[in-house]
Amino acid sequence: MDVVDVLFVIGRVLAVFVLLLVVTILNVWLERKILADMQNRVGPDRAGPWGILQTVADGLKLFFKEQITPRKVEYGLYVLAPFLAVIPAFLMFMVVPFGRPITIGGREVPLQGADLNIGLLFILAMSSIAVYAVVLAGWSSGSKYPLLGGVRATAQAISYEAAMGIAMVSVVMFSATTGPDGTLSLAAIVERQAGTYDMTIPFLQWADFIPRWNLWPQFVAFVIFLIAIVAETNRAPFDLVEAEQELVGGFHTEYSGMRFAMYFLAEYVNIFSMSAICATLFLGGWTGPTFDGQIPALFSALLPFVWFLIKTYAIIFLFFWIRATLPRMRYDQLMQLGWKRLIPGALIWLMVSTVVIAFRQFGPPWS
Amino acid sequence: MGVLSEFFKGLRVTGRVLVDTVTGDGLVTTKYPEEFRQKPQRFHGRHVLNRYPDGMEKCIGCELCAGACPARCIYVRGADNPPDEPVAPGERFGYVYEINMLRCIFCGLCVEACPTEAITMSSLFEMSTWNREDAIYTKDELLMRPDGSVPHMFPDDPLARHKELETADGWLRATAPSGVAAYEGVQGWQGTPGRANWDPEPDQEARDA
Numbered sequence: 001m002d003v004v005d006v007l008f009v010i011g012r013v014l015a016v017f018v019l020l021l022v023v024t025i026l027n028v029w030l031e032r033k034i035l036a037d038m039q040n041r042v043g044p045d046r047a048g049p050w051g052i053l054q055t056v057a058d059g060l061k062l063f064f065k066e067q068i069t070p071r072k073v074e075y076g077l078y079v080l081a082p083f084l085a086v087i088p089a090f091l092m093f094m095v096v097p098f099g100r101p102i103t104i105g106g107r108e109v110p111l112q113g114a115d116l117n118i119g120l121l122f123i124l125a126m127s128s129i130a131v132y133a134v135v136l137a138g139w140s141s142g143s144k145y146p147l148l149g150g151v152r153a154t155a156q157a158i159s160y161e162a163a164m165g166i167a168m169v170s171v172v173m174f175s176a177t178t179g180p181d182g183t184l185s186l187a188a189i190v191e192r193q194a195g196t197y198d199m200t201i202p203f204l205q206w207a208d209f210i211p212r213w214n215l216w217p218q219f220v221a222f223v224i225f226l227i228a229i230v231a232e233t234n235r236a237p238f239d240l241v242e243a244e245q246e247l248v249g250g251f252h253t254e255y256s257g258m259r260f261a262m263y264f265l266a267e268y269v270n271i272f273s274m275s276a277i278c279a280t281l282f283l284g285g286w287t288g289p290t291f292d293g294q295i296p297a298l299f300s301a302l303l304p305f306v307w308f309l310i311k312t313y314a315i316i317f318l319f320f321w322i323r324a325t326l327p328r329m330r331y332d333q334l335m336q337l338g339w340k341r342l343i344p345g346a347l348i349w350l351m352v353s354t355v356v357i358a359f360r361q362f363g364p365p366w367s
Numbered sequence: 368m369g370v371l372s373e374f375f376k377g378l379r380v381t382g383r384v385l386v387d388t389v390t391g392d393g394l395v396t397t398k399y400p401e402e403f404r405q406k407p408q409r410f411h412g413r414h415v416l417n418r419y420p421d422g423m424e425k426c427i428g429c430e431l432c433a434g435a436c437p438a439r440c441i442y443v444r445g446a447d448n449p450p451d452e453p454v455a456p457g458e459r460f461g462y463v464y465e466i467n468m469l470r471c472i473f474c475g476l477c478v479e480a481c482p483t484e485a486i487t488m489s490s491l492f493e494m495s496t497w498n499r500e501d502a503i504y505t506k507d508e509l510l511m512r513p514d515g516s517v518p519h520m521f522p523d524d525p526l527a528r529h530k531e532l533e534t535a536d537g538w539l540r541a542t543a544p545s546g547v548a549a550y551e552g553v554q555g556w557q558g559t560p561g562r563a564n565w566d567p568e569p570d571q572e573a574r575d576a
Contacts (some may be wrong), residue, residue, distance in 0.1 A: 037379045038382075038384050040384060040388050040396070041388075041395075042396050254450045321381060
């Protein structure tokens with residue numbers, strides 16, 4: 001660990017930070033554009049080519065707006081809450097590998113903020129802390145609607161985090177069977193999904209292009225995880241926390257200017273992070289054909305990043321598509337889906353995959 | 368699994384609309400300042416005071432329009448024509464003619480009430496102003512120019528589009544001093560001021576395009 005290593009770490013962290021900011025700017029614009037297209041509209045097209053700078057303009061506007069602080073707020077928590085939303089959102093992405101490790105000057109640089117061996121636990125911890133931002137914002141605003149939004153956020157996040165965690169457990173268990181040991185490191189989980197299935201059954205040999213993603217053996221976990229992350233990021237149809245029609249703006253009603261922009265930023269960073277985690281766990285992350293030796297080395301190094309972005313954006317597009325399609329759920333429906341469908345479903349799937357894994361490793365119990 | 372099939376049905380609807388919009392078929396909104404929707408042929412836009420072919424004003428100051436107006440937004444004061452250079456044929460002319468566009472409901476009853484067809488409606492609809500006084504159109508803005516075009520409320524405004532005012536109404540131009548004097552009185556297809564570029568109907572000819 002010398003100076004160069006430290007510089008590389010700082011560079012990686014900065015790269016992740018800039019990547020998240022840029023994709024957030026693009027995602028806000030992309031969401032408005034896709035929603036517009038799904039509603040026969042044009043969408044933002046004034047700022048820059050195709051309106052791509054719309055988010056920059058909005059951000060500048062929010063930056064120069066007055067930050068109104070209502071009289072009844074709990075000042076300390078009120079100021080702290082937006083930071084509690086932004087910081088975990090950025091930290092969550094730090095453990096996600098977004099490219100194949102590259103070698104610069106004899107040093108191997110993993111394209112990842114930090115390769116924690118408890119990566120998945122870290123993600124769950126960060127997404128739990130992000131709930132505090134909403135709850136504290138609702139409580140410290142000293143107003144009814146944010147409080148209702150905060151209370152809803154608590155219940156919603158807790159119930160869906162359970163389903164998300166259980167879905168993660170079955171993925172971790174499955175990826176333990178494809179490698180030497182069990183791991184929570186996202187880098188290891190991605191590397192174990194590399195390559196394609198080698199079909200031994202004769203009449204299925206044409207299908208040998210199918211990648212060894214966790215998606216196929218863990219499809220049920222994928223669906224549960226997908227629903228859970230939509231709820232976890234408070235997106236439609238689970239956006240009861242900020243239901244505009246009932247709660248004005250929900251937990252961020254009393255926030256304005258840059259403090260509101262931080263919640264906005266956190267929401268979109270969370271969407272990208274969660275989609276990236278979903279792509280990492282189920283769609284093989286950055287793995288994909290890199291054509292080593294056939295094309296220049298620079299392209300081979302960049303291609304994994306491109307695969308990662310394509311997979312992530314496929315899920316983000318699904319987010320937007322669902323938002324354009326589904327109406328907001330009622331609160332009791334939300335709770336019913338969480339506790340009566342997703343968590344039992346995830347538990348049953350966990351048992352099923354446990355039994356299958358044990359069967360494949362140890363053989364039938366009667367033998 | 369009724370819920371799931373409904374879910375995918377919904378996704379299919381939005382997905383189809385997305386494809387339609389991207390390929391350009393389904394788009395229902397237009398980029399307004401650049402693109403215009405076609406307005407109906409009998410669109411009730413802002414009013415225009417017309418002239419006879421010899422340059423005389425058609426308005427005779429009878430105040431029938433003001434009487435017909437349900438919103439009471441028209442103020443007319445007639446005056447006797449100066450004998451040496453008359454403004455309108457006959458005894459009287461519209462000395463003051465004001466329409467408050469903030470009160471006007473664009474019903475067109477003034478047009479029906481007018482005995483000399485002095486007041487008609489154009490297809491112009493962009494009438495926003497910075498203050499209430501500017502919304503009161505006086506004779507300076509209402510009366511058509513001798514060439515049949517319509518004056519602009521704010522000629523110096525950088526956003527003023529003078530080009531659309533040049534397309535004078537076919538009826539106005541036929542009766543304007545510089546217009547088609549041999550107007551045959553056939554109600555054919557007529558262009559109007561304002562961007563309402565309708566093609567002629569199948570059995571009409573573009574006589575006054």
